[in-house]
Amino acid sequence: MNLPTELKQALNAQIGMEFQASYSYLSMAAYFEANSWDGFASWMSMQSDEEREHAMKFYTYLLDRGADIELPALEAPVHQFSSPLAVFESSLEQEKKVTAAINNLYKIAHDSADYATVSFLKWFVDEQVEEEKNVSDMIEKIKRAGENPDALMMLDTLAGNRGPEEE
Ligand code: FEO
Secondary structure, eight states, rough: OOOOOOHHHHHHHHHHHHHHHHHHHHHHHHHHHHTTOOOHHHHHHHHHHHHHHHHHHOOHHHTTTTTTOOOOEEEEEEEOOOHHHHHHHHHHHHHHHHHHHHHHHHHHHHHHTTTHHHHHHHHHHHHHHHHHHHHHHHHHHHHHTTTHHHHHHHHHHHTOOOOOOOO
């Protein structure tokens, strides 16, 4: 079964959204690197790689379904932040937008009775719960650390110990 046009367009748009997220996380990694937060930089760099993997899952799926790839334009990401907390808050905002986009994709696939896409999207629905949780946890920890430099340094070290995600 060919992909319905609306679904094809939305899946192509999602490739762009995932690459945009990857680009944003890379910019956040650069901010942390430039300000000697090596652990946070590593966390963000790993997240940037993950987002590229997400984009490529959509890319491969579209090709597997015989659909054309139409990569959308990307925007320049924000590159200046006021604090580590501001970076993670910006990250959470971004993840919430991605979650809304995935839910919308799921709805389109379901309404189109394209159950192969519904099945494909289930991984992303679960992944977004994890992504929002990881960022929210970090925000809570940074808030708890407050202005205490030792506590923030410990969090930075902790963030640097993040391992690759298991699938
Ligand atoms: Fe691929 Fe963080 O959403």
